[in-house]
Amino acid sequence: MGNPGSRSDLDADETSIVTPIIETLADAVPKIRTAFETHRAYEGEENPSGEEMLAADVYADELLESRLGDLDCVGTYASEERADPVDTGEGLSLAVDPLDGSSNLTSNNGVGTIVGIYDAELPATGRDLLGAIYVLYGPTTTAMVATEAGVTEYLVSDGDLDVLTEEVEINDEGAVYGFGGPVPEWSREFRRYAMSIQRRLKRRYGGALVGDVNQVLSYGGVFAYPELETRPEGKLRLQFEANPIAFIVEQAGGESFDGDSSVLETEAERLHQRTPLFVGSEEPMAQLIETLGGRARDPHVTTRDSPWE
Template structure:
């Protein structure tokens, strides 16, 4: 039987199920090709001269790696000419990128974190790309990058697609168009993504957690309580032993949860309180929450469902607690 490529899967979602439009199909294919190009650049590493600092900072004031800048450029260049987008927004840019007038405009908005986990680049640990797709509101003002920001300020429930690529021992693309979660693996010889897992599901219970323990002294009481109970093991309140895993790259940690269950937490703490949290709502929390819920998990700030948040700015930050449904519910209950 012929392999089910990403292109074939998207055609089936469009033609047989009516889940997506032809333009959305094309948009996802273009994003996937950009991810292939990023994967190739990462694979060259030091041979391609792409490691190290770029000598610049992004809008959050974080030092950019050369691959951060390159990945951002790859995604912009790949997507601006196709006629399926009205505008793009990136974690690496202060303002949205409007489509040049020489190209036709489409009905979708694309948001992305071009290279998540930048601190892992130079030590050859898994990193990734996260993306989210929204419909552009009718009559939105796209005349300038400043004016176009308002079009993006939609809750996560409005997403029509989201996904991430993990650049690890293999390159995988995990995607949802609102019809469950599907995983594709890059076949480097054939030069395309091939379907390797359908209907991904996250177990409701887990014995594995991911959190940056270096911040423990800054956590709020509910998270302190939950982590302490997990560390007590089977003799404690939760009655089982837990393992901790922490890659420091959200895509890698979330992909592990998507594959075998677990809970990921970057909670509100004393260090991030004045910013609202650590992770970006539009580029990280919303797309990951969409995928996690489509796979049967849950995603919360501890006080609110992430997908229900009404954003007030493009680079808004939020606390993130996501993964196995029963574990997330326990942490949310402790916050209550």
């Protein structure tokens, strides 16, 4: 595995480090979108999480490994579709979900790509993130890019990036919610919370993490995929999905939660480790944390510092 440099070893600021990664990702978008039409069949193989892979999953993974792994700033490429990381030299570690929600291709619904940029060997804590990106392949293709400087939304067209929203900030109260998992397997506490939320927010849930979280960032609200009776460890992967999404939401002024504290505080033990995930606006997240008995984040502490006492 490559050896990511410490922050003191980095020659440029975090924003400039993320730039070649988002530009390379944007350049790959047209080919990934084309694969939605040409690679729709299932491969007959499972990824390390036990999920059957579409040909589009494999294609997107191989394309991104080739292009992102070739960057001088990248030392490790890890993917939800691969058991082990790929050593690409010296530099940062990328944890990639090449095609989030790929089962939605069958019904022609939204899918996405998620990239976590870690200044540490994997598996790593969310506090080791220098940046995070997600691309949403909707009616238009957009990208949310987060660094310590904040969150910017881009339109991605023909491989080019144009700023849509310079500073993305989630509102405090919110208008929408989206909750995953079978309702009978939710805990009693989470069912009580869900009943309260649905009285005042509109349900928006499409089955792709990127699409569901993008609605929460756009309108405010809360997304949750809680622990289940049959899956107490949660469903979403910490390195590839939960950490990058939590980083983006927190940098936009929102909150993240894993059932105990911020997702970014979750100890990383395995590359394909799962976790419950709750993210959203301050007000509905405060209610959720109180209902589930967790600890709120100190809003005066940055995401790279530990806010927990």
